[in-house]
Amino acid sequence: MTRNRVRGRLPVVLVLPAVIGLAFLLVPLVGLLVKTPWTSLSTSLSAEVGEALRLSLICASLATVLCLFLGIPLAWLLARSGLPGRGFLRALVTVPLVLPPVVGGVALLLVLGRRGLIGEHLDAWFGISLPFTTAGVVVAEAFVAMPFLVISVEGALRAADPRYEEAAATLGASRWLTFRRVTLPSVLPGVVAGAVLCWARALGEFGATITFAGNFPGETTTMPLAVYLALETDPDAAIVLSVVLLLVSVGVLAGLRDRWISGPT
Amino acid sequence: MTLHADLRVTRGTFSLDLGLTIAPGEVVALLGPNGAGKSTALRALAGLLPLTSGHITVGESTWDGADEFLPAEKRPIGVVFQDYLLFAHMSALENVAFGLRARGTRRHEARAEAARWLGRVGLDGYAQTRPRSLSGGQAQRVALARALATGPSLLLLDEPLAALDASTRLQVRSELGRHLADFGGHTLLVTHDPLDAMVLADRLVILEDGRAVQTGPPAEVARQPRTDYVANLVGLNFYRGTASGTEVGLDGGGTLTIPRPVDGPVHVVFPPNAVSLHAERPGGSPRNVWPVTVDAIEQHAHTTRVRLDGAPNVLADITTATLADLRLRPGDALWAAVKATETHVYPA
Numbered sequence: 001m002t003r004n005r006v007r008g009r010l011p012v013v014l015v016l017p018a019v020i021g022l023a024f025l026l027v028p029l030v031g032l033l034v035k036t037p038w039t040s041l042s043t044s045l046s047a048e049v050g051e052a053l054r055l056s057l058i059c060a061s062l063a064t065v066l067c068l069f070l071g072i073p074l075a076w077l078l079a080r081s082g083l084p085g086r087g088f089l090r091a092l093v094t095v096p097l098v099l100p101p102v103v104g105g106v107a108l109l110l111v112l113g114r115r116g117l118i119g120e121h122l123d124a125w126f127g128i129s130l131p132f133t134t135a136g137v138v139v140a141e142a143f144v145a146m147p148f149l150v151i152s153v154e155g156a157l158r159a160a161d162p163r164y165e166e167a168a169a170t171l172g173a174s175r176w177l178t179f180r181r182v183t184l185p186s187v188l189p190g191v192v193a194g195a196v197l198c199w200a201r202a203l204g205e206f207g208a209t210i211t212f213a214g215n216f217p218g219e220t221t222t223m224p225l226a227v228y229l230a231l232e233t234d235p236d237a238a239i240v241l242s243v244v245l246l247l248v249s250v251g252v253l254a255g256l257r258d259r260w261i262s263g264p265t
Numbered sequence: 266m267t268l269h270a271d272l273r274v275t276r277g278t279f280s281l282d283l284g285l286t287i288a289p290g291e292v293v294a295l296l297g298p299n300g301a302g303k304s305t306a307l308r309a310l311a312g313l314l315p316l317t318s319g320h321i322t323v324g325e326s327t328w329d330g331a332d333e334f335l336p337a338e339k340r341p342i343g344v345v346f347q348d349y350l351l352f353a354h355m356s357a358l359e360n361v362a363f364g365l366r367a368r369g370t371r372r373h374e375a376r377a378e379a380a381r382w383l384g385r386v387g388l389d390g391y392a393q394t395r396p397r398s399l400s401g402g403q404a405q406r407v408a409l410a411r412a413l414a415t416g417p418s419l420l421l422l423d424e425p426l427a428a429l430d431a432s433t434r435l436q437v438r439s440e441l442g443r444h445l446a447d448f449g450g451h452t453l454l455v456t457h458d459p460l461d462a463m464v465l466a467d468r469l470v471i472l473e474d475g476r477a478v479q480t481g482p483p484a485e486v487a488r489q490p491r492t493d494y495v496a497n498l499v500g501l502n503f504y505r506g507t508a509s510g511t512e513v514g515l516d517g518g519g520t521l522t523i524p525r526p527v528d529g530p531v532h533v534v535f536p537p538n539a540v541s542l543h544a545e546r547p548g549g550s551p552r553n554v555w556p557v558t559v560d561a562i563e564q565h566a567h568t569t570r571v572r573l574d575g576a577p578n579v580l581a582d583i584t585t586a587t588l589a590d591l592r593l594r595p596g597d598a599l600w601a602a603v604k605a606t607e608t609h610v611y612p613a
Binding site: 166172174 | 337
């Protein structure tokens with residue numbers, strides 16, 4: 001290492017905590033893989049696990065789609081509209097990031113629950129009740145995951161040169177056409193990165209889901225919930241569930257990372 | 266369908282106040298130093314910046330006025346931006362077709378028309394090329410095709426040659442001139458390069474500090490500059506003064522003898538190559554002779570330009586042989602001489 005020869009030894013003060021930090025992040029995952037009962041893996045992968053996994057994937061994907069539909073316009077509004085009080089709005093959007101998910105679940109119950117501010121009317125007028133349903137899982141996951149998407153897309157929009165939008169305007173494009181054909185394609189890497197983060201967060205979501213949607217196998221029991229429940233009754237099954245969840249999320253992240261996340265196009 | 270504009274924009278301490286008239290088919294160049302308000306004027310005409318007051322009308326239609334504002338996407342304009350702003354995720358063809366599509370042309374027709382435009386600017390084989398694979402000159406031509414494809418009534422060119430290297434620039438400039446000659450609408454060329462303006466424009470408007478300080482055909486502006494900035498652009502020694510007979514008392518100090526008697530405030534110009542430099546005071550024919558000291562010496566392509574302090578200050582172009590004879594160095598004391606017949610005098 002030429003650079004080390006020139007700059008001298010790496011300082012221990014930095015290297016030691018760095019190595020400990022790395023170990024701290026990786027050792028639990030290694031332990032999980034070590035303790036996995038690989039021989040009895042196939043027997044542990046019961047129908048229940050398959051059901052929970054399927055539900056998790058579907059709900060996380062639906063939540064991501066919901067976040068894309070609502071989050072991209074929201075990010076655009078924050079980045080481009082010149083709206084007064086944007087800084088305050090931006091801070092509000094990030095609240096679910098720091099809010100304990102259980103608190104988020106309680107808040108959702110208070111608003112969308114059967115006796116909630118809005119839920120009451122949804123129930124009375126349309127017969128729609130979100131809590132303790134699969135739709136409720138999607139709502140809870142979207143609530144927690146949306147800030148990841150909004151922040152990522154807004155960052156990309158703020159970094160994109162707005163003069164391209166002016167150029168589109170001089171060519172006769174309306175703001176909507178400009179957004180669709182010029183702005184959105186130019187921030188696509190940011191959108192994809194945000195969607196992946198959003199999906200990963202939704203897949204692992206526990207607190208808001210169990211609070212708002214409860215735990216009904218086949219309907220609202222997603223993988224994280226199944227892991228937690230299995231830990232009390234059948235620790236081996238919990239390990240298997242954890243490993244499956246780990247492999248799925250790492251697999252998806254790795255698959256997308258090379259193409260999209262590693263940098264702008 | 267003449268374009269009349271009275272552009273008034275106030276932003277902080279800067280204010281633009283520019284009257285502009287462009288006849289159909291006419292190319293007007295807006296020439297001025299950085300920060301003079303050229304870009305502000307262009308953005309106002311494009312509809313990217315509303316006027317503080319004033320108006321923009323083209324024929325019967327008002328683009329900007331007391332209580333009317335036509336946004337950029339509704340104006341029949343084409344803009345070539347300084348760095349082109351081609352859409353990176355679209356091919357050259359899609360870039361050119363974009364304006365047509367945005368204005369409602371069907372996909373098939375838009376693409377066919379865009380392909381014709383690419384042919385017209387000499388980029389037949391580049392329809393599917395992405396902007397980042399184009400050279401600077403090619404990108405400039407795509408930008409021009411994109412701006413012209415919609416058949417605009419006003420073409421705005423923002424420093425269209427500034428991003429090109431010197432060799433490409435010459436060729437692209439002459440091509441641009443050809444396209445502008447074919448274009449029947451109004452053209453406004455914004456530039457700080459006098460050569461672009463002289464070659465491409467029918468009329469120059471010199472903008473300084475938000476105000477037009479001189480307008481006229483390029484030849485007239487080049488012969489009779491009215492400010493130091495313009496004189497500097499066209500490379501002339503320029504003086505303001507008051508004439509009384511054949512003597513002009515200069516505002517900055519010193520007097521010059523001129524060939525024909527006039528009276529009143531005048532401008533006097535003469536080219537740097539009309540100035541001769543001498544180690545001893547020269548005698549002879551009626552001319553202006555005054556003592557000067559060398560301030561700076563710059564080497565140009567075929568001549569050496571010497572900046573001289575004196576009453577008045579003067580620029581002199583001398584040959585390398587003269588330079589060698591006089592062994593010039595900054596601080597040297599010399600005599601500058603200019604024949605009266607080399608000066609050009611016109612009323613201020």
